[in-house]
Amino acid sequence: MVFFSDESCNVGDALSPKLQALLKEHFPEMRFLEINVQMIPAARGYFNIFVIPSVLVYFDGRETLRYARHINVSQMAPEIDRVYDLMFG
Numbered sequence: 001m002v003f004f005s006d007e008s009c010n011v012g013d014a015l016s017p018k019l020q021a022l023l024k025e026h027f028p029e030m031r032f033l034e035i036n037v038q039m040i041p042a043a044r045g046y047f048n049i050f051v052i053p054s055v056l057v058y059f060d061g062r063e064t065l066r067y068a069r070h071i072n073v074s075q076m077a078p079e080i081d082r083v084y085d086l087m088f089g
Contacts, residue, residue: 001030004047004054006038011071012053018073019055026077029088030057059083 003019005012016034023030035043037052047056050068057065057080064083067076 001032002047002056002058003032003034004037004043004049004052004056005034006036006052008038009052015053015071015073022073022077027080027084030080030084057083059087 001019001023003012003016005016020032023032037044037049043049047054053069053071055065055067055071055076056063057067057076065076065079
């Protein structure tokens with residue numbers, strides 16, 4: 001899971017710990033990476049990030065799920081779970 005934020009995003013400050021807790025509790029095989037697009041501006045173009053916050057979920061090296069702007073962690077969990085069970089179930 002790759003989480004994109006910047007220093008001006010208060011939502012990102014609250015969302016990051018929730019996403020990390022979700023992975024730790026439900027998806028232990030997944031890794032969490034946070035990218036601050038102000039520190040690494042090229043990441044916006046490389047990953048096609050147009051709004052902050054954004055979350056990309058990768059399985060087997062491929063982008064599988066993308067969430068942007070209004071991110072609901074409880075809605076993400078069942079969507080991630082479907083693919084996660086196929087990969088690690």
